[in-house]
Amino acid sequence: MRSIALLLFLLSVSTFSVARPNWSLELEPAEMAQAEALYQQYCSLCHGEDRSGYRADHAPSLRSQSLLSTAFPGFLFTAVGYGRAGTAMDGYSDEMGGPLNRDDLRLLTRWLLAVEGVEPVKLADTPVHGDATRGAVVYAEQCASCHGAEGEGDTGPALGDPALLANASDAFLRHAIANGRDNTPMIAFADLLPSTDIDAIVAYLRSQASGWSPQPPTLRKPPAPEEYVLNPDGEEPVFTLREGRYVPAAEVVRALQEKRRFILLDTRPASAWQRSHIPGAVPMPYYREKERAGDNLPNDGTWIVAYCACPHAASDFVINNLRELGYQNTAIIDEGILVWTALGLPVTAGQGLATD
Ligand code: HEC
Ligand code: HEC
Structure with missing residues (x-):
């Protein structure tokens, strides 16, 4: 009986304490400041300090009226929380091993609209009907040069990405194509293509x-500092650096095969390391405070090789910090991990996401 009473008590407490998520676009000054700080720490590296995008990796603008008004809240929240696999946009949610909890993600999402003064627009949720075969032809002619022949992304976002398609309604896609994204290379196609062709592309x-659905991985424990140095008894690797900093992936593979002594740093968000990483890599996300860039890393001439997806933005940032702290032998994998993976070079998948 006591346990039932306790259960009822706990249930009633939890019912009362579940607050509705706050999606208000009226942010207090303290919330504005907190969101801005999160943004600068985690996002400005690629999307730029002023959110206009294209600071690195073709990261899109986070200012365009056309995106913000139609993407609030679900599309934005999901993009930031769960990311886009196979692009430089990783998931920042702590469920995925990232640094932000749901309150942080909600705050960032609300702030993106509030800071730009954009009001959400409700799009019709009726499906768009069109001729998909015709759409493929128009896509190849008009869109593939920027979005990739298979929608894999290039200078424009990866339109074939399962997470994007799962969160973008037909009306959202149609609106983006017809209206473009203001102040970006994505022009409005409403006056350039017949309406039936736009419908065909959506189809x-x-x-x-x-x-798609988010697949939180079983979170792995990062290596302990005493495990950071690969092959502690091995010889030094021999690297030829382009511009004094970029090492070809092939030389890093050779160093791994020959069991050379060095340290590999994965500078992407910790969620990306959780999903997959080069065997032996230590998670060292770019958003760590600068003073902590050298935490637990020996400064004794041991080679330190960093990589990201970008292929360079995050790894350049971390290596610059290490060089400022006086680290001598530092380098960046020139091709980045997306090319590394595409070349079939070894990666260790996170548990539970082996096929991601
Ligand atoms: C000149 C290059 C270019 C061409 C051509 C182009 N796009 Fe884009 N597209 C972009 C860029 C860049 C963005 C991202 C803009 C931003 O928000 O910063 C984009 C964004 C989009 C988006 C929004 C995606 C999202 O996640 O918000 C859609 C949908 C889209 N394009 C579809 C198309 C289609 C369909 C065509 C062909 C009819 C096309 N684009 C042609 C460059 C291009
Ligand atoms: C390492 C670079 C990088 C960082 C850091 C980064 N992004 Fe992105 N982001 C991208 C790229 C690249 C894309 C486009 C991916 C694609 O092809 O769909 C993107 C896409 C997005 C989108 C979807 C936009 C659209 O039009 O579909 C949102 C929203 C976004 N990022 C927000 C953020 C926020 C908020 C942060 C910080 C918490 C962040 N990003 C950090 C590179 C980055």
Whole structure:
């Protein structure tokens, strides 16, 4: 009986303490300041300090009226929390091993609109009907040069990405194509293509969707500092550096095979390390405070090789910090991990996400 009473008590407490998520666009000054600080620490590296995008890796603008008004809240929240696999946009949610909890993610999402003074627009949720075969032809002619032949992304976002397609309604896609994204290379196609061709492209993009749901990995423990140095008894690797900093992936593979002594740093968000990483790599996300860049890293001439997806933005940032702290032998994998993976070079998958 006592335990039932306790259970009822706990249930009633939890019912009362579940607050509705706060999606208000009226932010207190303290919230504005907190969101801005989160943004500068985690996002400005690629999206730029002023949010206009293209600071690194073709990261899109986070200022365009057309995106913000139609993407609030779900599309933005999901993009930031769960990311886009296969692009430089990783998931920042702590469920994925990232640094931000749901309150942080919500705050950032609200702030993106509030700081730009944009009001959300409700799009119709009726599906768009079009001729997908025709859409494929128009896509190849008009869109592939920026978005990639298979929608894999290039200078424009990866439109074939399952997470994007799962969170973008037909109306959202149609709106983006017709209106473009103001102040970005994405022009408005409403006056350039017949309306039926825009519908056809939406149908084509939709036909590529393969379904998606966030798959939180079983979080792994990062290596302990005494495990940082690979092959502690090995010889020094021999690297030829381009511009005094970039080492070809092939030389890093050779150093791994020959069991050379060095340290590998994964400078992406910790969630990306959780998903997959080069065997032996230590998670050292770019958003660590600068003074902590050298935490637990020996400063005794041991080679330190960093990589990211970008292929350079995050790793350049971390290596610059280390060089300022006086580290001598430092380098960056020139091709980045996306090319590394595409070349079939070894990566260790995080548990639970082996096929990601
Ligand atoms: C000149 C290059 C270029 C061409 C051509 C182009 N796009 Fe884009 N597109 C972009 C860029 C860059 C963005 C991201 C803009 C931003 O928000 O910063 C984008 C954004 C988009 C988005 C929004 C994606 C999102 O996640 O918000 C859609 C949808 C889209 N494009 C579809 C198309 C389609 C369909 C075509 C062909 C009819 C096309 N684009 C042609 C460069 C291009
Ligand atoms: C390492 C570079 C990088 C960092 C850091 C980064 N992003 Fe991105 N972000 C990208 C890229 C690249 C894309 C486009 C991915 C694609 O092809 O779909 C993107 C896409 C997005 C999108 C989707 C936009 C759209 O039009 O679909 C949002 C929203 C976003 N990022 C917000 C953020 C926020 C907020 C942060 C910080 C918590 C952040 N990003 C950190 C590179 C980055």
